[in-house]
Amino acid sequence: MTEFIPPGTRWIDLPPGFPMKRGGTLPRARIAYETWGRRNAADDNSILILTGLSPDAHAAASEADPAPGWWETMVGPGKAIDTDRWHVVCVNSLGSCKGSSGPASLDPATGRPYRLAFPDVSIEDVADTAAHVVRALGIGRLACVVGNSMGGMVALALLARHPGIARSHINVSGAAKALPFSIAIRSLQREAIRLDPNWNGGDYDEEHYPESGMRMARKLGVITYRSALEWDGRFGRVRLDSDRRDDEDPFGLEFEVESYLEAHARRFVRNFDPNCYLYLSRCMDWFDIGESCGGTTAEGLARIRVERALAIGVHTDILFPLQQQEEIADGLRAGGSAATFLPLESPQGHDAFLVDFARFSPAIGGFLAGL
Amino acid sequence: MTEFIPPGTRWIDLPPGFPMKRGGTLPRARIAYETWGRRNAADDNSILILTGLSPDAHAAASEADPAPGWWETMVGPGKAIDTDRWHVVCVNSLGSCKGSSGPASLDPATGRPYRLAFPDVSIEDVADTAAHVVRALGIGRLACVVGNSMGGMVALALLARHPGIARSHINVSGAAKALPFSIAIRSLQREAIRLDPNWNGGDYDEEHYPESGMRMARKLGVITYRSALEWDGRFGRVRLDSDRRDDEDPFGLEFEVESYLEAHARRFVRNFDPNCYLYLSRCMDWFDIGESCGGTTAEGLARIRVERALAIGVHTDILFPLQQQEEIADGLRAGGSAATFLPLESPQGHDAFLVDFARFSPAIGGFLAGL
Numbered sequence: 025m026t027e028f029i030p031p032g033t034r035w036i037d038l039p040p041g042f043p044m045k046r047g048g049t050l051p052r053a054r055i056a057y058e059t060w061g062r063r064n065a066a067d068d069n070s071i072l073i074l075t076g077l078s079p080d081a082h083a084a085a086s087e088a089d090p091a092p093g094w095w096e097t098m099v100g101p102g103k104a105i106d107t108d109r110w111h112v113v114c115v116n117s118l119g120s121c122k123g124s125s126g127p128a129s130l131d132p133a134t135g136r137p138y139r140l141a142f143p144d145v146s147i148e149d150v151a152d153t154a155a156h157v158v159r160a161l162g163i164g165r166l167a168c169v170v171g172n173s174m175g176g177m178v179a180l181a182l183l184a185r186h187p188g189i190a191r192s193h194i195n196v197s198g199a200a201k202a203l204p205f206s207i208a209i210r211s212l213q214r215e216a217i218r219l220d221p222n223w224n225g226g227d228y229d230e231e232h233y234p235e236s237g238m239r240m241a242r243k244l245g246v247i248t249y250r251s252a253l254e255w256d257g258r259f260g261r262v263r264l265d266s267d268r269r270d271d272e273d274p275f276g277l278e279f280e281v282e283s284y285l286e287a288h289a290r291r292f293v294r295n296f297d298p299n300c301y302l303y304l305s306r307c308m309d310w311f312d313i314g315e316s317c318g319g320t321t322a323e324g325l326a327r328i329r330v331e332r333a334l335a336i337g338v339h340t341d342i343l344f345p346l347q348q349q350e351e352i353a354d355g356l357r358a359g360g361s362a363a364t365f366l367p368l369e370s371p372q373g374h375d376a377f378l379v380d381f382a383r384f385s386p387a388i389g390g391f392l393a394g395l
Numbered sequence: 396m397t398e399f400i401p402p403g404t405r406w407i408d409l410p411p412g413f414p415m416k417r418g419g420t421l422p423r424a425r426i427a428y429e430t431w432g433r434r435n436a437a438d439d440n441s442i443l444i445l446t447g448l449s450p451d452a453h454a455a456a457s458e459a460d461p462a463p464g465w466w467e468t469m470v471g472p473g474k475a476i477d478t479d480r481w482h483v484v485c486v487n488s489l490g491s492c493k494g495s496s497g498p499a500s501l502d503p504a505t506g507r508p509y510r511l512a513f514p515d516v517s518i519e520d521v522a523d524t525a526a527h528v529v530r531a532l533g534i535g536r537l538a539c540v541v542g543n544s545m546g547g548m549v550a551l552a553l554l555a556r557h558p559g560i561a562r563s564h565i566n567v568s569g570a571a572k573a574l575p576f577s578i579a580i581r582s583l584q585r586e587a588i589r590l591d592p593n594w595n596g597g598d599y600d601e602e603h604y605p606e607s608g609m610r611m612a613r614k615l616g617v618i619t620y621r622s623a624l625e626w627d628g629r630f631g632r633v634r635l636d637s638d639r640r641d642d643e644d645p646f647g648l649e650f651e652v653e654s655y656l657e658a659h660a661r662r663f664v665r666n667f668d669p670n671c672y673l674y675l676s677r678c679m680d681w682f683d684i685g686e687s688c689g690g691t692t693a694e695g696l697a698r699i700r701v702e703r704a705l706a707i708g709v710h711t712d713i714l715f716p717l718q719q720q721e722e723i724a725d726g727l728r729a730g731g732s733a734a735t736f737l738p739l740e741s742p743q744g745h746d747a748f749l750v751d752f753a754r755f756s757p758a759i760g761g762f763l764a765g766l
Contacts, residue, residue, distance in 0.1 A: 140645060144645075201632065202632070203623065203626070203627055203631075203632075204623070204626035204627060204629075204630040204631065204632070204650065204651075204652035205618070205622075205623035205626055205627075206623075207632075207650050207652055207653065208614075208618050208626070208652050208653065208656055209618065211648075211650070211652075211653045211656070212611065212614050212615060212618065212656075214646050215611065215614075216587070216611060218646055219607050219611070221592070236590045240583065240586065240587060240590070240611070243579075243583050243586075244583060244615070247576070247579050247580065247583065251576075252574065252575070252576035252577075252713065252716065255574070255575035255576055255579070256574055256575060256576075258575075259575040260574075260575065261572065261573070261574075261575070261578075261683055261686075274511060274515075275585050275586075275589055275673060275677065277582075278680070279575065279578050279582070279680065280575075281575035281578055281579050281582075282578065282579065282582045285579060285582070285583070302646060306646065309649070309650065312632055315632075342623065342713070345623065
């Protein structure tokens with residue numbers, strides 16, 4: 025079973041028998057994390073970063089791992105999340121295959137991968153295990169919790185379930201609940217994986233691997249991560265050169281946009297465990313901060329108390345649409361937090377926070393500078 | 396090989412050796428059509444309806460086939476397309492499996508279905524064969540050509556390639572060219588079908604049928620035919636009752652929206668031939684009225700001459716987005732046609748013209764009443 029663990033990874037063990045929201049416990053599990061910068065004496069400069077579905081804890085280069093991280097342009101000395109000032113912690117989500125325990129990890133009871141025997145993972149569980157890391161590191165109170173995409177859901181669950189854990193919050197292209205369009209997309213991605221005969225009820229190996237299903241799932245992901253507007257300008261109707269086409273295949277790749285999807289899919293399919301993908305995809309569908317708190321979404325958000333909050337999104341995001349970030353800001357404000365909604369005019373869709381630093385860096389850097 | 400032909404269908408034979416745009420000819424082929432109302436003595440009351448990818452020629456009930464048609468609310472006595480006034484013709488597209496010749500038809504040379512041996516079908520071929528039907532019926536000049544979705548592409552090709560064939564045009568949620576987001580979606584739908592081992596290079600039968608691939612393709616279609624806005628109101632986060640869920644399947648259907656997609660897919664997969672689906676899907680990607688005329692899209696549109704035109708769309712359409720209907724109206728106007736762009740505030744996405752008659756009937760009926 026494949027795990028893909030960056031070399032700078034450190035771990036915090038979870039207490040044995042860690043309880044899971046939907047039932048079951050984790051016998052022996054751990055959460056992967058990395059840190060940058062130094063915690064100050066006042067213990068008021070720690071920032072927690074919670075990621076989207078697929079990233080590992082390696083948000084940025086470090087001494088232990090000088091390879092660029094997935095948020096390299098955002099995190100580092102003098103950058104928007106300035107590691108000269110802030111002590112930054114990034115955790116890999118429970119259920120992932122990038123260092124934290126999940127379906128691809130070895131079950132200590134059997135010595136073999138858990139696969140589907142891993143307990144159901146919910147957003148709340150990802151939040152609870154991240155909270156455990158914060159406490160285990162001895163951090164009294166976070167200056168800020170930053171959550172992107174799925175991590176934005178995790179951040180809300182963390183703040184609701186662990187009152188006082190953070191003074192402030194930045195929600196980046198996140199949501200307080202999953203809506204049916206996104207549920208439909210994710211359901212179809214999971215179906216593509218499950219339909220692949222090589223998925224085999226979760227019991228695959230490197231040789232018999234659900235590559236086609238993962239490729240379909242990833243392509244559909246990329247379609248919903250970017251935007252039609254961006255692609256109109258970037259690809260238009262440009263064809264592949266004839267030497268990049270397979271003339272024998274009447275339905276083979278013909279347009280640049282098809283080749284772009286194929287290249288994205290190829291990079292992904294063998295670098296993320298299919299069962300972990302299924303688990304983390306499903307946990308987003310389940311999430312509603314309202315259901316989580318036994319009330320409406322607005323009531324769930326209003327339970328959260330932070331001093332300041334920022335909810336950012338972009339108007340071309342079809343997966344976590346802009347009104348969901350507005351809902352977060354409105355809900356936090358109703359609960360008494362000073363919350364700002366910041367819509368950005370980025371053409372790059374849901375993934376804009378990973379690429380459109382011209383817009384995102386000043387937004388995030390400005391908020392943190394004002395703390 | 397499955398064909399699905401409504402009982403009121405009539406046919407026009409194409410002349411043997413009908414030339415195809417991308418090469419090859421059709422040895423012996425025919426186009427299915429239905430008609431409603433009566434052609435008047437002045438021969439100035441005929442309307443041609445060109446359909447989206449999947450509909451047959453049975454747009455409305457008739458004496459020969461009293462079953463409701465796919466545009467029943469729009470077409471009939473006293474309706475927006477008033478068959479008391481208009482002589483209405485609807486053709487089934489070349490390449491379809493609903494009566495017209497296509498990959499599912501028998502190849503007269505072998506007595507077996509063409510499958511992938513059917514020549515490449517382009518939007519221009521669909522237009523040319525529809526033009527042949529119009530002429531074969533003895534219609535001198537159409538009062539109007541109405542094209543929906545893919546049919547909107549076909550209508551533009553028809554008008555460009557057969558000058559003078561129609562006095563006016565209504566383009567409903569159509570496009571002058573395929574854009575990369577839509578190409579990406581359709582490419583993925585085709586990949587889902589082709590990945591199904593039962594597709595088998597196009598050589599399947601009823602017993603070994605690419606049902607999973609067709610189900611995936613259709614679900615992805617339905618996701619892009621409707622809109623997130625509609626689904627938020629219609630499904631929200633409503634779960635299936637426990638008796639409609641399979642507790643044994645950890646990734647089975649849980650939300651109403653998933654069940655809705657499943658029901659749509661089930662109705663479709665055995666009612667449309669997979670190879671025909673691949674052919675018609677691909678022909679949309681190929682279409683650009685500019686490439687078709689050897690110039691830019693605007694130049695292609697400006698070649699078209701009609702007295703009046705209406706381009707309608709809805710702001711929630713992600714597959715044929717509103718700016719594409721605006722582009723059509725602008726382009727036709729630049730060519731000297733009196734063209735109006737009519738954006739409608741429908742929540743129902745690309746499929747709105749099939750369901751939101753409160754908005755579409757007055758728009759279409761008003762235009763036709765003014766002819």
